[in-house]
Amino acid sequence: MTTKKKSNKAENPVTSKQGKSVIKSQKTWLRRITIIGAKLAVTLFFTLAIFTIYLDAKVQQTFEGQRWQVPAQVYGQIESLTIGEQLNLNHLAKSLKLNGYKKVRTVTASGQYAQSAHRIIIYRRSFAFPQTDIVSSANATQLTIDVSAGKINQLFIDDVPVTSLQLEPILLARLVPNNKEDRILTALEKTPTLLLDTLLLIEDREFYHHQGISPLGILRALYNNIIAGRTVQGGSTLTQQLVKNMFLTQERTLTRKVKEAIMAIIIEVRYSKDQLLEAYINEVYLGQHYANGIYGFGLAAKFYFGTTLEELNSAQIALLVAQVKGPSYYDPWRNPTRAKERRDLVLRLMFEENFLTVEEFKQRVSSPLSIRKDRRFKAQEYPAYLQLVKQELNQLLPSVQQKNGIRVFTGFSHLSQQFLEQTVANQLTTLEKKYKQTDLQAAMIVTDINSAEIRAVVGDRKAGYAGFNRAINAKRPIGSLIKPAIYLAALERYEQFNFATLLADEPITLTNGVDTSNKQGEQAEKAWQPKNYDGKYRHQVPLIDGLVNSLNIPTINLGMALGLDNVAKAIHLFGFDEDIVMRPSMLLGAINMSPLQINQLYLSLANQGYAEQAHTINIITSNKGETLWQYQASNAQVISTNAAYLIDYALTQVAKTGTARSLTWRLKNNDVAGKTGTSNDLRDSWFVGYDNQHLVTTWLGKDDNKPTGLTGSSGALVLFSDFIKKQGVMNKTRIKPEAIATTLFEEKTGHAVSDECDNTKAYPAISAGITVKEGCLKEKVDERSWFEKLFSD
Known part of the structure; x- marks a missing residue:
């Protein structure tokens, strides 16, 4: 027994050593794994921290800098009406129609007007007017204009009497930047509440409660989609969608998802929910207009329905929100059935949340899509005028600043442009038939004399032609x-x-x-x-x-x-x-000049000697309403008051008794002034005419410089006459300066005389330069016979 125990004791030390060795080895590996894991965790932490710092900087740079390249919005004339001014109600109604206003019996909503014989009531849309002498409310406002004997005698804003008011200008164009993204920036407070509520209902019900990402929201969306049998709710939060659209690409990778989640948290920490929601309603992609993307609900309202956000009904709001899911898949022009099903689903959810009454839900769900007939936005309708605007804009602001959503207010008159285009189209055809000509071309410019604002431009006989602009670029002999x-x-x-x-x-x-x-x-x-x-x-x-x-x-x-x-x-x-x-x-x-140069030359003649620069742009504002640039009149007098009066008198006589005397019957003796011009071989026909308000420069010719068969009076004058009749002649009135006196002159000598002789004529003259002679010229009588006269040297 003793011996056996000893043998067991002899084996134990070996086993013990092996066990200790294994344990030691395990501890070593565990320690190594722990150290490596700690190092990896630290490395990952610092990497994630650095990556987060990088993403944070990227978010700040974009979100707090220039978020978008926003098209410059170019507006026409802000028309001001003042008591005592002349006003044609039919012309005003035509302008309102051109600006998208609808005529109704009783005005109840913005974008409508009602007209009677002596009154017009306009429910003006909300519009942020630039700072001017006339203070106008930015909110939708009811305007009442009473006219008697062709003049304004009463004005009301929301039934309160005023002395003047402003009309909403027409949007001429949106100058889309190089990135092809088009949008209308919309402030959160200007966005309809129903649109915001519906958007959050469909896309992110917990928007105001989560911190950028919502796992519960993803599970809830998955459940609702399974129950509905189709996709009715998205899993990504609005914040994630905003991050994806604003900062990331559309690639489907794990890296992008990680970036999206981190940036969603960052952006939630840095900015308020309202800031994020406002960014979203301006950033979300909602369609494609050929090469240009439609971004934001503001432009989408124009794109799909041709109206503003504030004028949308609940069915239209439902369709816009439906587009968020997939603008191409639910395209109402290409896939109307699919789009209507999605819209109706949104309407049903709106009804279930008590956003709609039973009656409204039934009415809207049975209504058609009511989108615009043609998905194509109208091409720039007035390219000749806009070419001038762009030239001026490039001189006034750098290109980078032009992409910040600036608003450009011009002197463009939609009505004058319509009349001008009608005149060119009709009269050139008539002249070609009458004088057996072909390929006549024209250029016309209308300028307000007092303000020097260019009201309308035609650079080709074809309305809306975007090619060679003869009003600016055709330099021809001026005769x-x-x-x-x-x-x-x-x-x-x-x-x-x-x-x-x-x-x-x-x-x-x-x-x-x-x-x-x-x-x-x-x-x-x-x-x-x-x-x-x-x-x-x-x-x-x-x-x-x-x-x-x-x-x-x-x-x-x-x-x-x-x-x-x-x-x-x-x-x-x-x-x-x-x-x-x-x-x-x-x-x-x-001398070769363009119609634009001639227009400038005559502007100081028509403006009583004051040389103002003819221009299209009056005011440029930022998207926040700050004035970036404003036209300032120079008030530079380059012609003396006396000489200006005399030349105006002479040009008025041109229209009465001179080369433009046909205007006396063409305009039924209305008082205008002007000058004809014809170049060699009748190659160029010119007429520059003006009444008390408008200067009109007209050129007719051929691009190949061949003769037209037209003089200034038989060609260009005819176009001037036709346009000014359509526009309405404002008879010329000019106060005679004190230094000017009507003086008698002998026609044969040119001397000023005190007595009215047989051959005298009265002209206005500067008194300081006149020496009046007493009596009249007495001609020497030749007493020779006719025979003596015949053979005399």
């Missing part, structure tokens, strides 16, 4: 349009020239540059023998007749007497900023 600048330069020298000053009208020969046809290659001056248009010579004529009847020879003699340099200075003073080749032919309009 006799140059003459008022020459005569004005003379009238400013009132001690030397007045309307009765006699100008020679005899054949003349001048040198006009270099004769390049000299076969010997010598530099010889080319002889120039200009003629009057009718080929006649009158020996001498009063200065005013030279302008009123557009006589070439008297004009050349006057220009040469003044000096070509002085004539060029006068042209530059009116706003023409290009170099002028100094040669006598410039006096007959051998």
Whole structure:
């Protein structure tokens, strides 16, 4: 027994050593695993921390910086109405229709108007007006306008009498940025409550209770979808959807899901729920308009229904919310049945949550989709005008700032543009038939004289043509349009020239540059023998007749007497900023200008001598309403008050007795002023005319520069007359300056006289430059017989 025990004792030390070795080995591996795990955990923690810091910086940079490249919104004229002003109610109603207002019997909602013989009631939509002298409410407002004898006699805003009010401008265009994302930024407080409630009901019921991600929400959505047998509720929170749309791509990977979850938590910590919800309603993708994506509910309302968010009914709201699930799958144009089923499902859920009454639910669920007939937004309808807007905008703001959702307010008149396009379309066809011409083209510009705002532009005979803009880019010889600048330069020298000053009208020969046809290659001056248009010579004529009847020879003699340099200075003073080749032919309009340049040249003549820059843009504001730029009138007087009155008088006579005298019967003796212009071989037909409010510049010609068969009076003047009749003539009124007096002049001598003689005529003249002679010219009587006269030297 003893021996056996000893043998057991001899084996135990070995077993014990092996066991200790195993235990020690296990502890070593456990320690190693623990250390490695700790290191990995620390590494993962720091990696996750660094990654979170990176994502946090990315979130802040995007969310607190420029979140979106938002199209610049270009608006037309903000029309102000004031008691005492003239107003045509039919014209106003037409403008409202063009701006999407509907005529009704009784006005009950924004976007409607009602009209009677002497009153119009407008429920103006809510609109954030820029800061102006007239303070307007941004909320939807009822306006009442009473008219008597063609003038406004009463104005009311929500039944409160006022002296002036403003009308909502029309949205001309949205200048979409390069990323092709189009949206209308909408503030949370401007979003209909029903839309917000329905959105949260369908997409994220626990939005105001979770912290960015919601596991319970995912389980609840899964359960509801199984019960319904279809997808009726999403699993991602609105915050996750916002993160995916704003920061991430559409790839389906685990990495993206991790990023989405982390960023959702970050964004929830940093920003309030209201901020996130506002970002979502502006960021969510809701459709595709060809190359441009439709983002946000504001633009989606325009895209699907052609209206604003505030004017949506419950069925339309349901369809918009339905689009969140899949704008392509539920496209109402391509898949109307599928879209209606989804809309009706949303309506049923709205009803179950008591968002709708029984009656409203029945009515809406049985209603059609009521989307726009054509999914295509209208192309930019006024490309010629918008080209001017873009040119000015690029001069005023850098391109980066233009993508911040700025609002650009212009002087565009929708009504004037419509009249202008109608005139060009109708009259060019008529002229082509009458004069057996083809391929006539036109350009017209309408400018408000007092404000220098360009109201309308046509750059092609085809309305809405987006190609070559002749109003801006077609530079053609201006012909006799140059003459008022020459005569004005003379009238400013009132001690030397007045309307009765006699100008020679005899054949003349001048040198006009270099004769390049000299076969010997010598530099010889080319002889120039200009003629009057009718080929006649009158020996001498009063200065005013030279302008009123557009006589070439008297004009050349006057220009040469003044000096070509002085004539060029006068042209530059009116706003023409290009170099002028100094040669006598410039006096007959051998200068190429665009209609826009001519419009600027005549604006100071029509504006009593004040040179304001013709422009389209009045105000530019940020998306928060801050004024970024505003047009400031220069009030620079470049023509003396006296000379401005005299040239205006002469241009009025042009329309009464001169080359534009057909206006007396075309406009039924309404008072306007203007000047005709015709280039060599009847290649260009010009007319610039104005009443008391509008300056209208008109050009007719052919792109291949072939003759048109039209003079200024037989071509361009006809278009001016047709447009101004449609627009409504505002008869010219001009107060005579104290320094101007109506004076008698002898026609044969040009002398001012005190007595009314047989051959005298009265003209307005600057008194300080007139020396009145007593008595009349007594002609010497030739007492010779006819026989003596016949054979005398």
